[in-house]
Each structure stands twice: as C-alpha cells, then as structure tokens.
Amino acid sequence: MHKWLSPLIFFSNNWISRIGVVLVSAAAVFWLFLLPTFIAGHAASAYMGIVLFMVLPTAFFMGLALIPLGIFLNKKRAQAALAESTGPLFTWANPAFRRLVTFTGVVTFVNVLIGANLSYRAVEHMEGVQFCGTTCHTVMIPEYTAYQNSPHSKVECVKCHIGPGANWFVKSKLSGLYQVYAVTVNNFERPVPTPIRNLRPARETCEGCHWPEKYGGDRLRVIPHFDDEGKMTRSVLLMRIGGASATGSGIHSAHVGPGIRIRYAHSDEKRSTIPWVEYQRDGKVNEFLAAKTKKEDVANMSVREMDCVDCHNRPSHTFEAPERGLDNAMARGSVPPDLPEIRKVALEVMKKEYASTEQAVSALPASIASFYKEKHANVYGQRQADVAKAAKGVLAVWQRNVFPEMKVTWGSYPNHLGHNDYPGCFRCHDGEHKTGDGKKAIEQDCNSCHVMLAMEESDPKILKDLGVTH
Ligand code: HEC
Ligand code: HEC
Ligand code: HEC
Numbered sequence: 001m002h003k004w005l006s007p008l009i010f011f012s013n014n015w016i017s018r019i020g021v022v023l024v025s026a027a028a029v030f031w032l033f034l035l036p037t038f039i040a041g042h043a044a045s046a047y048m049g050i051v052l053f054m055v056l057p058t059a060f061f062m063g064l065a066l067i068p069l070g071i072f073l074n075k076k077r078a079q080a081a082l083a084e085s086t087g088p089l090f091t092w093a094n095p096a097f098r099r100l101v102t103f104t105g106v107v108t109f110v111n112v113l114i115g116a117n118l119s120y121r122a123v124e125h126m127e128g129v130q131f132c133g134t135t136c137h138t139v140m141i142p143e144y145t146a147y148q149n150s151p152h153s154k155v156e157c158v159k160c161h162i163g164p165g166a167n168w169f170v171k172s173k174l175s176g177l178y179q180v181y182a183v184t185v186n187n188f189e190r191p192v193p194t195p196i197r198n199l200r201p202a203r204e205t206c207e208g209c210h211w212p213e214k215y216g217g218d219r220l221r222v223i224p225h226f227d228d229e230g231k232m233t234r235s236v237l238l239m240r241i242g243g244a245s246a247t248g249s250g251i252h253s254a255h256v257g258p259g260i261r262i263r264y265a266h267s268d269e270k271r272s273t274i275p276w277v278e279y280q281r282d283g284k285v286n287e288f289l290a291a292k293t294k295k296e297d298v299a300n301m302s303v304r305e306m307d308c309v310d311c312h313n314r315p316s317h318t319f320e321a322p323e324r325g326l327d328n329a330m331a332r333g334s335v336p337p338d339l340p341e342i343r344k345v346a347l348e349v350m351k352k353e354y355a356s357t358e359q360a361v362s363a364l365p366a367s368i369a370s371f372y373k374e375k376h377a378n379v380y381g382q383r384q385a386d387v388a389k390a391a392k393g394v395l396a397v398w399q400r401n402v403f404p405e406m407k408v409t410w411g412s413y414p415n416h417l418g419h420n421d422y423p424g425c426f427r428c429h430d431g432e433h434k435t436g437d438g439k440k441a442i443e444q445d446c447n448s449c450h451v452m453l454a455m456e457e458s459d460p461k462i463l464k465d466l467g468v469t470h
C-alpha cells in the first residue's frame, strides 16, 4: 500500500537526490533564521528580501526537483532494492529507512549549525556600505565614489535611505526587489534619476543624528578660487546657519524651525522651477508666486513639503562643477597652480567627452603632457614631475565626477546648497517671488544668509585677524 512512497526510501542510494535534500534543508533552515530579522526590521538591508524571496526559494525548489530526478534516474536500482527488502518499509528495522532518517537528520543538524552562524554574518554584511555601494557595481559607482569623499563616508547608506522602523524597511524591500530585477535585465535609467521620488521624509532620517539645537550658530566658510594665471583668491563667508538661537533667525530657523511649514509647487520633475511657495509660521500663512505667475497656473503641479534635502540634496553624493573641483584640487596642491596655463588646459580636457572611464584614464593625462611638450617645451623639460602630478590630479577630479558608463557627467546632479553653480536657494530667493499684494518678497538680501567677510581677495584681512594662516 506504500508502493508509491516506497521509492523515496531508496533515494539515499543516489547522489542527485542527496544533493537535493541538502539544498532543501539548507534553504529551509536559512529561511527560518533570516525571517525574524527581516520582520523585526533591524536588519536594515535593502536586499535581504532578495535572499529571502528569491535566492532561498530558488534553492529550495531546485532541491525539491532534484529528489525525484535522482530517484527516476536510479529507478532500476531502487526497484531491485525494493524487491529484495522484506517486511514493513517504514520501520526502524528497515536499514534503508534508517539511512533515510539518519541522513536527513545529520544534514539538518549541520545546516542549523552553519545557518545560525552564516545568516548572522549575512545580515551584517548586507547592512554594510560595501554591499550597497558595490553589489550592482556600475549602477552605484557614481554615488559610492562621491560618498567615499563626503563627510558621511562613515555613515551607512541605509541610515539615510531607509532609516529606523519596520514600515519604511518593508517599502524599501519591495522597491529593492524591483531594482534588482531592473539591474538583472539591464533595464534601468542611466544616470539613476534624481530626485528620488519617494525618499523617506529627511527629517525622520537626518534628525536621527542632526537636530535643530545641534546645527545652530554661525559657520565660517573659506572658498578658494584661481584665475587663469594661477593666482589664488579667497572668499570668506560667515554662514548664518541658525537653529539654536533665541531670536530664531538664520537659515535653519527660517525653514525647519519649530512652528514652520513650507510647501512648494514645482513645474518639473527635477524641482528646479518653483513658481509657488506657501510659508506657515505659527499658524500665519503667506503665499508667494513667481513673477508673471497666477494661482491657476500652478493648480495641477506637484506640491512638496520642504525638508532637509530640498537644500542638502547632495549631503553624501556631492558632485562638483568642473571649475570648483579644479579650484579645490589646486588649493590642496594636488594640481600645482604655478604651471603656466594649467587651469585653462585642465578645464579643456576635463570637459571633453570620453567614451569610457578606461579611455579617459589613458587619454586625459596624455593630452596634458602633450600640451606642455608642444606649447611649453621649456617647462616640460624642467618640471616633468609636476606635469605628471598635475595630470594625475586633474584625472582624479574627473574620476570623482564623471562616469560615462552611467552617463553621469558635469551637471547631471545639481547641488541646491548655494546659488553659484546652480540656481539652488535662488529657485525661491530671487526677489521675484511675491505675495499677492506685491508687498513682500522672498529675500535676496546678500547678508541674510551669509555675511560677506571677503570677496575673492588675494589676502583677506579677516583671515589674518582670525589667525587663519593656511
Ligand atoms: C547622509 C545621507 C546619505 C547617505 C549616507 C547615503 N545617501 Fe544616497 N542619497 C542621499 C540623498 C539626500 C539623495 C538625493 C535625494 C533626492 O534628491 O531625492 C541620495 C541619492 C542617492 C541615489 C540616487 C541618485 C542620486 O545621486 O541622486 C543613489 C543611487 C544613492 N543615493 C545611493 C547611495 C549609496 C549606494 C550609499 C552608500 C554607499 C548612499 N546612497 C549613502 C542621502 C544619502
Ligand atoms: C548616522 C548619522 C547621520 C545621519 C543619519 C546623517 N548624518 Fe549628516 N553627518 C554625520 C556625521 C558623523 C557628520 C560629520 C561630522 C563632522 O564632520 O563633524 C555629518 C556631517 C553633516 C554635514 C556637515 C558637512 C560639512 O560640510 O561639514 C551636513 C550638512 C549633514 N551632515 C547633513 C545631513 C543630512 C541632510 C542628512 C539626511 C539626509 C544627514 N546629514 C544624515 C552623521 C549623520
Ligand atoms: C533652506 C535650506 C536648508 C534646509 C531646509 C536645511 N539646511 Fe542644513 N544647512 C543649510 C546651509 C546653507 C548650511 C551651511 C552650509 C555651508 O556651511 O556652506 C547648512 C548646514 C548644515 C549643517 C552643518 C552645520 C555646521 O555647523 O557645520 C548640518 C548638520 C545641517 N545643515 C543639517 C540639516 C538638517 C538635518 C536639516 C533638516 C532638518 C537641514 N539642515 C535643513 C541649508 C539648509
């Protein structure tokens, strides 16, 4: 009566079915170990879901398929063994049944030991920056590269992209699954589109580490510039960061201070054109409309509540404009500023289009070297090492910002924190966004956001007074 089941007993006589059992058992054990961390949400890995819902089930069903396959391929032997066996099949007295139970038992026990250990490590690994930054290598490489050069290079990706709590964890899992699918079938946008449409409200993530009382006060910014002769000037700004002061003035107090809510309408996906702004402060509401805009014009536009990333949209993936990247490299000395015409030739070769990173790595330094060989043979003769250093420094700036494989080039990812390289603050603070009666505008007063202590001076007095010597 157990006839249809009986061949199962003899599977342990064939290797294919045994491998099947190992797979089924391993997948089941790993699944059970990983599930609780997934549900609890503290294993904040964007890709745990893939392992749980794609990799492990695949292994499980492959194993399940191998068992009958092995039995089928060894049908003759199993039938012979069956014919030889006497007495009831499913009793401990039957050696074949004993083998089946022992084999399955040992395999499961070993899997539990390995599984407990490995799944713990897998969780740790997938929470890690390495995993997020490098698993889909080409896709994430622009963000990962910029991230490594940012003040957040020690902050895990998931801290900003997912944050605490189970709700967003599950949401990110679901979109993570789709993303893996998209990468697998090579169907994703290049560059990765920005802004991220359903990023978690930043105040729930950023404020886990930064909070208004902590990012207050004023902050000195020294910004280097070089002219075409390689002469350095510096601008010195006192940024009115605000936040903690009793008067409630300053940048943070005005937008994310207590009792404040700002909403705005944007006419493009990039949020670069903002025709309508609503400002609520302690229950009082002001509406500002851009020049030549009527309330009806904005009726169908997307509306967004302003938070940290409407200014800090590049806290971690900060890509530079070519001039700024070069100025910073020259100020650091990684591109020697006193090489004649270095700024001009550097900008020229940096802005050229290259088909791949590989091509740029060989062509870009070579064009700088040949420029000096041809145009400044003297300099090249005497300062070959400096020319090589400059070529390397310029290439480094390029490599931090341009990624042909992902179609990321200068300006692909604008930075809203400022108004010089991109519209940034001036998307609203252009002096033309006015209330209905035209009496009040969103300020463009140069001293409301920063005090200009020096403007492109070669030797700012303020820095001497403060004792800043470098
Ligand atoms: C300090 C917070 C923070 C950290 C840490 C962080 N990101 Fe981001 N990331 C952001 C913000 C903010 C945006 C842009 C959001 C927007 O404009 O909608 C972003 C955007 C992105 C984008 C979309 C493309 C783009 O550049 O706008 C990708 C991809 C990305 N991040 C990957 C990563 C990876 C991989 C890591 C870890 C190596 C990481 N991020 C770490 C805050 C962070
Ligand atoms: C897990 C903690 C953590 C989270 C989450 C986090 N940050 Fe930071 N942030 C840091 C650390 C650490 C630094 C470096 C502090 C330093 O340099 O003194 C930093 C530095 C900064 C700075 C100063 C950069 C500079 O130029 O000195 C800004 C601005 C900033 N973070 C904004 C953000 C924003 C916006 C978010 C949310 C998208 C965010 N941070 C999320 C930990 C965090
Ligand atoms: C209206 C734009 C705007 C908004 C909104 C905004 N910030 Fe800032 N934040 C700035 C500017 C501008 C600076 C100064 C940058 C500089 O030094 O050049 C700054 C500086 C900072 C710093 C560095 C402070 C220091 O002492 O060096 C931190 C940290 C920070 N912001 C966090 C946040 C967080 C968290 C939020 C959201 C709750 C937020 N910001 C919202 C514009 C903004």
Ligand code: HEC
Binding pocket: 240, 249, 250, 251, 254, 255, 262, 264, 274, 277, 278, 279, 286, 288, 306, 310, 311, 416, 417, 418, 424, 425, 426, 427, 428, 429, 441, 442, 443, 448, 449
């Ligand atoms: C979405 C539109 C928007 C953007 C973008 C924006 N702001 Fe504002 N900001 C406002 C509004 C609205 C007010 C309040 C205007 C009023 O009531 O006078 C304001 C007020 C301020 C104030 C207070 C001015 C005062 O006189 O009290 C400062 C400082 C400020 N913003 C700095 C910045 C900086 C720096 C940036 C860019 C990093 C920026 N803002 C980007 C909308 C914006």
Ligand code: HEC
Binding pocket: 221, 223, 235, 237, 417, 418, 419, 420, 425, 426, 429, 443, 444, 445, 446, 447, 448, 449, 450, 455
């Ligand atoms: C709404 C706030 C705001 C207003 C108004 C504003 N700025 Fe700025 N400004 C900023 C921020 C933010 C930065 C960026 C600092 C940084 O790089 O982190 C900046 C940077 C600068 C820089 C340094 C850029 C560089 O590359 O050297 C200069 C110069 C400057 N502003 C001049 C002005 C002048 C002139 C005005 C008056 C027309 C003005 N700003 C009005 C917010 C403002």
